[in-house]
Amino acid sequence: MKQHFTPPNIMHRPILIALFVFLCTCVRAQSLELTGRVVESSGEAAVEFATVKAIDPASGDMLTGTTTDDGGVFLLKVPRPGLTLEVSFLGFAPTRIEGVQAADLGTIILKPDGETLDEVLVTGERSTTEFRLDKRVFNVGKDLSSSGASALEVLNNVPSVTVNIEGQINLRGSGGVQILIDGKPSVLTADNGNALGTITADMIESVEVITNPSAKYQAEGTAGIINIVLKKEEQRGLNGSVTVNTGTPNNHSLGLSVNRRTTKFNLFGQVGVGYRTFPEVNRGINRDLTTGTTVLSEGEADKNEQFYNLILGTDYHINDRNVLSLTGHLAYEIETENALTDFRVLNSTNTLTDAWRRTEATDATNPKWQYELNYKREFDAEDKDHVLIVSALGNSFTKDQSSEFTTNTSEGQALFGDQRTATDFGETEYTFKVDYTRPVSEAVTVETGLQYEFNDVGNDFSVSDFIDDDFQLVPELSNRFEYNQGVLGAYATGAYESDSWGVKAGLRVEQTDLSTLLVDTDEANAQNYLNLFPTLHTSYKFSEAVSVQAGYSRRIFRPRLWDLNPFFNIRNNFNVRAGNPNLQPEFTDSYELTGIVIVGDVSLNAGIYHRYTTDVVERVSFFRDNVNVTQPVNLGTSRTNGVELNGKYRPVRWLTLNGDFNYNHFDRTAELEGVSYDFSAERFNGRLVTKFELPLDIDFEVAGNLRSGYRTVQGRVSGFSYADVGLRKKVLKGRMIFNVSVRDAFASMIDENEATQPDFYLYNYRQRGRFVTVGLSYGFGKGEAMEFGGQKQF
The missing domain is CATH 2.40.170.20 (TonB-dependent receptor, beta-barrel domain)
Structure with a gap:
């Protein structure tokens, strides 16, 4: 026996429209627009360009993020409530807020690293040097990455590398050095490395020094290669x-x-x-x-x-x-x-x-x-x-x-x-x-x-x-x-x-x-x-x-x-x-x-x-x-x-x-x-x-x-x-x-x-x-x- 579809009565349409609006409202309610203001521990100075991340508490993955403006204020749209919010900035200990529900988070205080240093000390955080077959690797530890130093100062701590006060880089006493970032040439490494002053130490994972290049590199002679390896999650901001x-x-x-x-x-x-x-x-x-x-x-x-x-x-x-x-x-x-x-x-x-x-x-x-x-x-x-x-x-x-x-x-x-x-x-x-x-x-x-x-x-x-x-x-x-x-x-x-x-x-x-x-x-x-x-x-x-x-x-x-x-x-x-x-x-x-x-x-x-x-x-x-x-x-x-x-x-x-x-x-x-x-x-x-x-x-x-x-x-x-x-x-x-x-x-x-x-x-x-x-x-x-x-x- 065939069944025929019967259109709803016109009297039912207001009910359907109301139901549709209600469902959309419920879906929209699942997302949040979070706002807040980030300040230093004194409670007065705003922290501009602080990084704000929304993290899935189950997987630990970052879902979205933003940075604060020049007044320390941020606005971040997250897909649902209950997420973890992490606020961080160079020189300060990160602050986490678990299970965020409210849209207005008010004032968030960042404390300098020095105030919580005893709580975060981990062995092996000092910068170290190791041999890796065809290169030496200088691993940047917390002693440098949290110091606010520039990439030039990091290089000056690498054995065999010297950086003079004008930013000129020498390897084994020679200035004929090829500098790479993440294994490739970059105009940031031109001008004798001076533009490296815009890369901060907290962005650097390690520095590789290559004095006798392998077959991967051009056979053309060179005094040596310095490769700066950046961290995958660099600090955001200006x-x-x-x-x-x-x-x-x-x-x-x-x-x-x-x-x-x-x-x-x-x-x-x-x-x-x-x-x-x-x-x-x-x-x-x-x-x-x-x-x-x-x-x-x-x-x-x-x-x-x-x-x-x-x-x-x-x-x-x-x-x-x-x-x-x-x-x-x-x-x-x-x-x-x-x-x-x-x-x-x-x-x-x-x-x-x-x-x-x-x-x-x-x-x-x-x-x-x-x-x-x-x-x-x-x-x-x-x-x-x-x-x-x-x-x-x-x-x-x-x-x-x-x-x-x-x-x-x-x-x-x-x-x-x-x-x-x-x-x-x-x-x-x-x-x-x-x-x-x-x-x-x-x-x-x-x-x-x-x-x-x-x-x-x-x-x-x-x-x-x-x-x-x-x-x-x-x-x-x-x-x-x-x-x-x-x-x-x-x-x-x-x-x-x-x-x-x-x-x-x-x-x-x-x-x-x-x-x-x-x-x-x-x-x-x-x-x-x-x-x-x-x-x-x-x-x-x-x-x-x-x-x-x-x-x-x-x-x-x-x-x-x-x-x-x-x-x-x-x-x-x-x-x-x-x-x-x-x-x-x-x-x-x-x-x-x-x-x-x-x-x-x-x-x-x-x-x-x-x-x-x-x-x-x-x-x-x-x-x-x-x-x-x-x-x-x-x-x-x-x-x-x-x-x-x-x-x-x-x-x-x-x-x-x-x-x-x-x-x-x-x-x-x-x-x-x-x-x-x-x-x-x-x-x-x-x-x-x-x-x-x-x-x-x-x-x-x-x-x-x-x-x-x-x-x-x-x-x-x-x-x-x-x-x-x-x-x-x-x-x-x-x-x-x-x-x-x-x-x-x-x-x-x-x-x-x-x-x-x-x-x-x-x-x-x-x-x-x-x-x-x-x-x-x-x-x-x-x-x-x-x-x-x-x-x-x-």
């Missing part, structure tokens, strides 16, 4: 800093840095403008030992740079496992350079025959841009090491430069007259990268990835001589240089790591395709080569205080653009530097054994290393008619054996000593134009940094540096020592910093070298002198004041 600097010689800059973090987004930006001057004095001797003729040169120059930088970026947390990051960077520089050089020519009897002054006026503009797009996926919520990272990086640099050289003769005849040069330079570089890491078990991990890097360069260079009342192009000195290089790399690594011992092996394959062309003369050079780069690392942990690590890697140094570009600056026509389009790459096999000992406030690293390099790239002098042309050439092999010591000691709370020392002995085999240049020599360098933490929140730092002289294939490079001094005063609980720094306090850093050969003698001297800078920085929101050194971003 970090920011504004800085102003002035100094002598001209060093004036203004910088603003902001980092705003919400539940889904991390927005950051930096703006910097500045004006700097780099003065220089120089001297030179070119002596032809065959004819007895000598050319003496002595001059001074100043390079002035006006620059503008803008960085904008965001991290979008799609969900707990997916993050998308985009960063853009624009920069524009205006350069002027003025120089004058006096020349004197002496004959074989040391009699003056010719003298003239050469004056240079150079103008240049340099627009630049950079972008980075990065995607990161975590596959397992409980295992953050199972990840896929896809990234694309692009940058461009162009230069439009013109120089005019004027000659004024005072004795005899000038060997070079008035000239002009023009440069139209453009470079673009793109990098695409995919990295995948998969833990197979608790002890075994595999990694694999691909990378492609492409570099495209064009450089128009022209020289004109003043002849017959007009400037005429000199064809033999003018040309267009085109440079293209593509590097395709793939790698795979496998690692086993137990509580005390581990081993990691890897192989990287790189295909390089390089071509250069001098367009006007149709001189072409093409290179295509495939290389294998194996790596092997192991470590053993004897105890919490003693560990050892050993590693092997094969590295490559590819000739850079200016090593290949044959053009040069003709400020001094008797001493010119030029590239070599036919230069080949050099290869290095690197072996390293390092031990670390940590006892109380003393940490000591000691290591020995051996490097064997083939096709060594070295600049040599070619001398003719008193003109020295310095070009890079592939010249034999080098075997280097060295020892390195690094120690950090804090005998008392207010004094920290940090020292680095590196000594090596090397054997060179080289043959140039049928002449053997085999020899053995040694070199060393050291650095001692003494930091005093004085009363009234004043830090005083003295850094002494020493570099020995050493022998080269054709001559010798002189050694030197110099000192940097800095003073920093914190006010307003670290939100404002006043600093004074003096670089090369005694003006003793001198670049001096000579070449002695059977038919010529060369001597060159260069000095820049003392730099004094005074700065003021103010941090707002959660950010601590940072020292913006006024450096250019590229």
Whole structure:
């Protein structure tokens, strides 16, 4: 029997509507809009940008969250009553409210950490260092993370790492450090790390130090890698800093840095403008030992740079496992350079025959841009090491430069007259990268990835001589240089790591395709080569205080653009530097054994290393008619054996000593134009940094540096020592910093070298002198004041 649907009587509709409204009201009643005000324990000062989280009491997961406004007030919509509310802020103990039912929570009081310190002390909260196969890991403990320190101060506590008062980062005494955040490049790590002042210590999980990189990293040589690993649940809120600097010689800059973090987004930006001057004095001797003729040169120059930088970026947390990051960077520089050089020519009897002054006026503009797009996926919520990272990086640099050289003769005849040069330079570089890491078990991990890097360069260079009342192009000195290089790399690594011992092996394959062309003369050079780069690392942990690590890697140094570009600056026509389009790459096999000992406030690293390099790239002098042309050439092999010591000691709370020392002995085999240049020599360098933490929140730092002289294939490079001094005063609980720094306090850093050969003698001297800078920085929101050194971003 069929049943028919009968529409409800119109009289029933008001009842249905009322029932529907009642049900909607019941559903709506399940959600709450919570409000309240967060204040310090005094009950007066509001806590702005405090983090407010709604947590499921059953699972412990955060359901939603927000931050307080500048009056300490928050408004948070939660899906249902009965949740746990957690309120926290840097420097305060978190406050929890269980089973929230009321919509208006009134005043919530946060107590400073110091008031509840005895209740939260946990063993093992001090920062510690451990070996992890191919790297050392510095785990940030509560002694730093709750101190309100910046990332720069955290780095200064890492063994082998020093950060001077200007924010410049050194690893093993060397400044050639690549800094990563969560394993990837970031514009926040540009400018010698100064922008790291906007990252606070409570956001940092650990710092990884890599001195002998595994196959995962590019095979291109580097002084080392520092990777800052951020916590997954970073404190939300606003970090920011504004800085102003002035100094002598001209060093004036203004910088603003902001980092705003919400539940889904991390927005950051930096703006910097500045004006700097780099003065220089120089001297030179070119002596032809065959004819007895000598050319003496002595001059001074100043390079002035006006620059503008803008960085904008965001991290979008799609969900707990997916993050998308985009960063853009624009920069524009205006350069002027003025120089004058006096020349004197002496004959074989040391009699003056010719003298003239050469004056240079150079103008240049340099627009630049950079972008980075990065995607990161975590596959397992409980295992953050199972990840896929896809990234694309692009940058461009162009230069439009013109120089005019004027000659004024005072004795005899000038060997070079008035000239002009023009440069139209453009470079673009793109990098695409995919990295995948998969833990197979608790002890075994595999990694694999691909990378492609492409570099495209064009450089128009022209020289004109003043002849017959007009400037005429000199064809033999003018040309267009085109440079293209593509590097395709793939790698795979496998690692086993137990509580005390581990081993990691890897192989990287790189295909390089390089071509250069001098367009006007149709001189072409093409290179295509495939290389294998194996790596092997192991470590053993004897105890919490003693560990050892050993590693092997094969590295490559590819000739850079200016090593290949044959053009040069003709400020001094008797001493010119030029590239070599036919230069080949050099290869290095690197072996390293390092031990670390940590006892109380003393940490000591000691290591020995051996490097064997083939096709060594070295600049040599070619001398003719008193003109020295310095070009890079592939010249034999080098075997280097060295020892390195690094120690950090804090005998008392207010004094920290940090020292680095590196000594090596090397054997060179080289043959140039049928002449053997085999020899053995040694070199060393050291650095001692003494930091005093004085009363009234004043830090005083003295850094002494020493570099020995050493022998080269054709001559010798002189050694030197110099000192940097800095003073920093914190006010307003670290939100404002006043600093004074003096670089090369005694003006003793001198670049001096000579070449002695059977038919010529060369001597060159260069000095820049003392730099004094005074700065003021103010941090707002959660950010601590940072020292913006006024450096250019590229």
